[in-house]
Amino acid sequence: MVTRLKKSWSKPTRARLSNLPASLLIGGGLVGFLVCVALLSFVWTPYDPITIDVRNRYLPIWSDGHILGTDKFGRDVLTQLIMGARNSLFVSVVSTLVSLVIGTLLGLYVAAAGARLQNIISRGVDVGVAIPGILVAMVLATAIGPGNAAAITAIIIWFIPVSARVVIGPTMQVLSQDYIEAAFGYGRTKWFVLFNHVLPNISSIIIVQASVMFAAAILIEASLSFLGVGAQPPTASWGRTLKEAQPLMEIAPSLMVVPGLAIVIAVLGFNLLGDGLRTYYDPQQARKR
Amino acid sequence: MSIIDVKSFYFSYGSRAMQETNPWTLCDLNFSLEAGGFLGVVGESGSGKSTLIRNLCGLLPITKGQIQVAGYDMGSLNHAEQLKLRRSIQLIYQNPKRSFDPRMKIGTSVSQPIRSLEKRVPPTTELETLLARVGLQPDYLDRFPHELSGGQLQRVAIARALSVKPIILLADEPTSALDVSVQAQALKLIAELREELNLTMVLVSHDLAVIARITNSVIVLKDGEIVEQGDTASVILKPQHEYTKKLRAAASVVSL
Amino acid sequence: MLTIRDLKVTIAGHTVAEVEMLEVREGQRLGLVGESGSGKSMIVMSILGLQPKSASITGSITFNGQELIGLSDKKMANIRGSLIGLVPQDPTKSLNPTMRIGKQIAEAITLHSSIKKNKADQRVRELISNVRLPDPDRILRSYPHQLSGGQQQRVLIAMAIASNPMMLIADEPTTALDVTVQGEILQLILTLSRELGMGLIFVSHELGVVRFICDEIAVIYGGHVFEIGPAHAVVNTPLHRYTEALISANIAMPKTQADIGREAGKLQSIDGSVPALGTFPNGCRFRNRCVYEITECALPVPMQNADGSRFHRCRNPIREKG
Numbered sequence: 053m054v055t056r057l058k059k060s061w062s063k064p065t066r067a068r069l070s071n072l073p074a075s076l077l078i079g080g081g082l083v084g085f086l087v088c089v090a091l092l093s094f095v096w097t098p099y100d101p102i103t104i105d106v107r108n109r110y111l112p113i114w115s116d117g118h119i120l121g122t123d124k125f126g127r128d129v130l131t132q133l134i135m136g137a138r139n140s141l142f143v144s145v146v147s148t149l150v151s152l153v154i155g156t157l158l159g160l161y162v163a164a165a166g167a168r169l170q171n172i173i174s175r176g177v178d179v180g181v182a183i184p185g186i187l188v189a190m191v192l193a194t195a196i197g198p199g200n201a202a203a204i205t206a207i208i209i210w211f212i213p214v215s216a217r218v219v220i221g222p223t224m225q226v227l228s229q230d231y232i233e234a235a236f237g238y239g240r241t242k243w244f245v246l247f248n249h250v251l252p253n254i255s256s257i258i259i260v261q262a263s264v265m266f267a268a269a270i271l272i273e274a275s276l277s278f279l280g281v282g283a284q285p286p287t288a289s290w291g292r293t294l295k296e297a298q299p300l301m302e303i304a305p306s307l308m309v310v311p312g313l314a315i316v317i318a319v320l321g322f323n324l325l326g327d328g329l330r331t332y333y334d335p336q337q338a339r340k341r
Numbered sequence: 342m343s344i345i346d347v348k349s350f351y352f353s354y355g356s357r358a359m360q361e362t363n364p365w366t367l368c369d370l371n372f373s374l375e376a377g378g379f380l381g382v383v384g385e386s387g388s389g390k391s392t393l394i395r396n397l398c399g400l401l402p403i404t405k406g407q408i409q410v411a412g413y414d415m416g417s418l419n420h421a422e423q424l425k426l427r428r429s430i431q432l433i434y435q436n437p438k439r440s441f442d443p444r445m446k447i448g449t450s451v452s453q454p455i456r457s458l459e460k461r462v463p464p465t466t467e468l469e470t471l472l473a474r475v476g477l478q479p480d481y482l483d484r485f486p487h488e489l490s491g492g493q494l495q496r497v498a499i500a501r502a503l504s505v506k507p508i509i510l511l512a513d514e515p516t517s518a519l520d521v522s523v524q525a526q527a528l529k530l531i532a533e534l535r536e537e538l539n540l541t542m543v544l545v546s547h548d549l550a551v552i553a554r555i556t557n558s559v560i561v562l563k564d565g566e567i568v569e570q571g572d573t574a575s576v577i578l579k580p581q582h583e584y585t586k587k588l589r590a591a592a593s594v595v596s597l
Numbered sequence: 598m599l600t601i602r603d604l605k606v607t608i609a610g611h612t613v614a615e616v617e618m619l620e621v622r623e624g625q626r627l628g629l630v631g632e633s634g635s636g637k638s639m640i641v642m643s644i645l646g647l648q649p650k651s652a653s654i655t656g657s658i659t660f661n662g663q664e665l666i667g668l669s670d671k672k673m674a675n676i677r678g679s680l681i682g683l684v685p686q687d688p689t690k691s692l693n694p695t696m697r698i699g700k701q702i703a704e705a706i707t708l709h710s711s712i713k714k715n716k717a718d719q720r721v722r723e724l725i726s727n728v729r730l731p732d733p734d735r736i737l738r739s740y741p742h743q744l745s746g747g748q749q750q751r752v753l754i755a756m757a758i759a760s761n762p763m764m765l766i767a768d769e770p771t772t773a774l775d776v777t778v779q780g781e782i783l784q785l786i787l788t789l790s791r792e793l794g795m796g797l798i799f800v801s802h803e804l805g806v807v808r809f810i811c812d813e814i815a816v817i818y819g820g821h822v823f824e825i826g827p828a829h830a831v832v833n834t835p836l837h838r839y840t841e842a843l844i845s846a847n848i849a850m851p852k853t854q855a856d857i858g859r860e861a862g863k864l865q866s867i868d869g870s871v872p873a874l875g876t877f878p879n880g881c882r883f884r885n886r887c888v889y890e891i892t893e894c895a896l897p898v899p900m901q902n903a904d905g906s907r908f909h910r911c912r913n914p915i916r917e918k919g
Contacts, residue, residue: 230440231450233400238454238505239427252444385775386746490870520632521802522886525846525866532864547776550850553857554864574857589850591780595805596850597832 076328079263082321090138099128101135102286113306120310123293124300129307133314135288139200140318143282144269147204151211152262158212159219160246163227174220180213185272186279193281203282207269218261222254256333260326267322274315290315343373343409344509344541345380345397350406352389352396366392368565370406374541374558376508379532381556381573382545383588388562390545394511397543398430399423411508428458431502433531435514437494441486447497448482454505463504471500475530492523499530509541516551528555549592553577561585598623598763598796599644604656606639606648606820611875613652614639614820617900621764626790626797628807628814628828630843634871636820637800641766644798645683646673661763678709682757682795684767684786688749688774692741698752699737705756724755728785747778751785758789764796765789771806783810804843808832816840819872819882822900826907836909839883842867881912889913 098119105126113121120129162173189206196202226232227250235245276282277291285292290311297307352367367389374380384390395401396408399415408415411429413422431454434440441450448468455463469479475496486494495515502510512531516524532555535542546552552559552573559576561569561584569582580586601619605612614636621627631637642648644658646665658665660680665673677683685691693701702724703717712720725733728751741749750770757765767786771779787810790797801807807814807828814831816824816839824837835841845865851857869886872878878885880895887894893912900908 230434230436231442233395234432234434234440234501235453235457237398237400237427237432239424239457240453249442249445253442385777490873492870520871521804522632522843522846522867523870525848525864526868528848529864529866548848549776550848553851554848574854577851577857578854587777591777593850594780595783595803595809597805597808597844597847 073328073331075324076332079321079324079326079328082317083263083266083325086137086141086318086321089134090141093134093138097128097131097134099131101127101131101288103127110300110304112304121304121306123296123304123307129293129310132288132293133290133310136290136293136311136314137318139283139287139289140270140273140315143200143203143207143273144266147207148211148262148265148269150204151208152215152258152265154208155212155215156219156251156258159216160223160250162216163220163223163250164242164246174217177213177216177220181217183210185210186275189272189276189281190279193276198281199284200282200287203273203276206276206281207272210272211265211269215258215261215265218257219254222257223250226250226253256329260329260333263322263326263329267319267326270315270318270322342376344376344378344411345372345374345543346407346409347372347397348407348409350396350403350408352392352401352404354392364565365404366565367396370567372560372567372570374543376541377539378541379535379555379557380543381552381559382543382562383547383549383552383559384545384562385547385588387564389565390547390562391513393562394432394513394543394545398432398511399426400432424458428505429507430509430511431505431507433495433498433502433510433512433515436518437491437498438486438518440498441494443486445486446482447484447486447489450486451482451497451501451504454501458505471504472497474503474534475500490523491519492527495519495527496530499527499534503534503538507540509543510535511543511545513545514547515544517546517548531555549577549588550596561588598625598661599798600657600659601640601644602657602659604640604643604654604658606636606643606652606654608649608652608874612820613874614643616640616656616822619815619822619825621796621798623763624790624794624796625813626787626799626811628811629798629800629817630802630804630807630814631817632802632871634819634874635817637817638768639820640817641768641798641800645677645681645766646670647677675709678705679760680763682760682762682765684750684754684757684765684770686769686772688746688753689741691753692749694741696740697737698739698741698744702737702752702756702759705759709760720759724759727758727789728752728755730755745778746774747782750774750778750782754782754785754789758793758795761793762795764798766798766800768800769802770799772801779806786810804832804847805849816843819877821882821910823883823911824907824909826903826909830907834915836903836907836914837911838887838889838913838915839911841915842887881910 105122108118108122108126109124111118111122115121118128120133122128123132162170162177165173185206188209189202192206193202232245232249235249273282274291274294277289278295282291283289293311294308297311301308347370350367350370351365353365370393382390382393392401396403397410399418403416410426413426418426451468451471452463455461465482468482472479472481477493477496481489481497489497515531516527519527528551534540544552544556556573559570559573560567561576561582563584569576569580569585576585577589580589599621601616604614604616606614629637629640639648643654644665646668648654654666656666660676699721702721703714706712706717706720707714721737722733725736730736730748730751744752770786771782774782783806786797789795799807799811811828814826814828815822816831816837818839824831824835824840831840832844835844846867848864867886881898884890884894891913898910898912900910902908
């Protein structure tokens with residue numbers, strides 16, 4: 053009996069592809085594709101993203117040499133899209149990672165703090181969650197000037213309390229377990245316990261939260277660029293491409309549809325990935341595997 | 342000489358401001374335990390028995406009064422003394438499934454107290470010896486907690502507690518989360534190890550029968566107060582306090 | 598009244614419960630005893646139609662001549678409320694924390710009977726006195742958290758008997774309670790079952806508790822019924838080796854000076870632990886932990902009749918003494 057148990061466990065849950073949730077596969081595929089496209093932009097784009105070509109303005113979709121057509125300056129839309137993916141991912145990855153790290157540390161600290169400090173900080177976190185992020189971005193843009201830096205800073209400020217709040221609950225739950233008290237009982241310090249016992253046990257929650265936040269960050273980046281607070285020309289951005297296309301909706305509707313679809317696909321990809329990860333880590337699902 | 346000495350000890354959760362209105366969780370406790378003694382603490386939920394055992398190993402602060410353990414005054418410990426005390430006193434928990442980090446292999450978990458308190462990484466042979474002492478095969482070191490049954494995990498918990506060679510072992514309802522068929526096993530192991538290693542032991546339980554079987558002296562706790570204490574035989578066979586009598590009667594009705 | 602024949606519950610290919618025959622006659626009190634993972638709760642949940650969705654059930658469970666297996670959820674829910682009452686394990690988790698006690702009991706009454714809402718109050722008070730709760734006015738106005746665990750369990754018993762069910766099912770109703778309260782609740786269930794002539798299925802991991810309240814005991818291990826017989830006979834002269842081991846592993850209240858303190862050596866225990874689902878040995882499911890194992894134990898063990906009222910499934914049973 054012992055050997056049988058050992059056998060089934062020596063191969064840990066290396067799940068076969070078919071056993072993974074569909075949303076995880078589709079989301080992972082979309083996100084992977086997006087990352088590849090963004091990386092591709094460093095070595096190759098169909099056309100130069102900045103050069104203006106007055107003769108080839110407003111080419112429709114499926115034109116010769118311009119699969120997705122050209123915009124009002126005659127720039128290749130596909131190239132704009134690829135460069136935009138790079139910017140979108142850059143902004144969302146940087147802002148999400150920074151806010152996730154700070155937010156997680158803050159959350160861990162709050163959860164392990166004494167009752168009074170915990171009360172004060174978690175009220176602060178609640179207030180932080182309630183502040184409208186777009187407003188923060190506007191204020192920042194006027195203070196430090198519009199651009200990626202303003203967008204990233206705004207998203208970081210916006211997401212820190214959000215990610216802190218996601219971490220607090222599960223951390224407190226883990227902290228209430230006996231093995232934590234046992235660790236204190238053999239002389240471990242608070243931060244040792246937080247990093248070595250709590251963090252590994254809430255890592256799945258953080259990973260899921262990260263992918264949800266990526267999706268949100270992409271959407272926010274697009275909104276900010278659309279409002280003129282985010283990336284400035286000549287940096288390509290989906291949001292700005294969308295905005296520039298808005299007045300031309302009747303002349304060249306595809307100019308709006310294309311970046312819009314790109315945003316939808318990116319957000320959908322990350323959301324599906326997050327959803328898939330959640331299902332994957334769900335203990336009840338895990339038991340079935 | 343008493344190894345545990347508790348004098349007019351009070352404890353209350355919450356801040357000092359609340360204590361005016363809050364009744365004490367533990368109220369005016371006085372008892373002592375000789376080295377090598379085996380004390381049972383019996384009480385129902387809310388009696389404060391789990392709180393008391395955490396006070397004894399310094400996991401909760403002292404609100405009022407005095408606790409001396411192994412010569413240390415628990416109210417005024419500096420950091421070095423605290424570490425020394427942690428080596429001499431260890432606690433075993435009620436629910437073994439909750440007392441192991443689910444993401445740590447058994448071997449890693451068992452080695453934690455040595456790593457933390459003796460600042461060294463124990464060799465595998467040492468861990469294997471620890472497991473062997475509680476009757477487990479060395480291959481359990483590479484398993485994760487969820488691969489073990491409750492009874493096996495409780496053995497591992499005992500091995501972990503004994504790894505730093507404590508002189509006092511505290512146990513908080515160590516058998517009540519286990520299957521009936523392995524309760525006696527775990528209890529027997531604890532009692533045998535206690536004799537073998539000459540440990541001083543405090544066993545907290547709601548089960549008067551368990552306390553009666555293996556302890557030498559007993560404290561009956563009710564609502565944070567000691568209602569009766571003495572050597573186990575006299576308290577069990579000739580209870581004086583009404584509450585002890587009631588407990589005994591209730592336990593006897595469903596006892597085989 | 599309730600008859601189980603050839604019941605087999607499987608989850609993900611593993612048999613979690615297999616019962617050839619189990620019967621509760623009118624007014625009879627049957628105790629199901631087993632450790633965790635024995636399948637005792639699964640048997641009870643199958644009777645109530647509350648088994649997990651992933652479980653598949655074959656065989657037959659008849660209640661009052663009506664077949665329960667395959668019954669629609671709606672019909673099953675009706676039977677649960679009106680003909681079979683359920684007393685849950687943890688009272689603190691089984692009451693709605695935001696609703697006053699009086700209203701919760703009234704709901705239990707009006708849901709499964711023809712009593713109108715305005716007439717329910719009288720019945721509520723009747724039930725409160727049935728379960729011996731003092732000061733009904735205060736209790737009815739209280740919220741669950743204002744009552745003790747024992748009082749909450751009494752309220753739940755009142756709700757379970759609200760529609761005069763023919764049978765009560767109690768799933769470890771005293772495990773979450775203190776010892777002193779446990780006795781009172783057991784006594785109450787016993788008295789009510791006698792007064793109202795209700796059949797009772799009482800699930801517990803403690804033989805002592807079941808012997809106190811039931812007149813028949815079924816010992817369950819690994820999803821199999823190992824032994825059935827009159828309560829006192831099963832406890833005093835067990836036939837199955839597992840029953841015997843379980844009784845000797847029980848930590849009993851000492852009665853004499855000799856049994857007190859430093860008695861660790863005298864404690865009897867069963868070696869090993871209950872196997873995980875799917876890792877039970879074939880044949881007798883206890884044989885890997887049994888000291889009386891013989892070669893025949895690896896073969897399937899049929900239920901054998903020892904004498905009229907007693908059945909067991911042991912290849913090497915304990916013979917009558919003397």
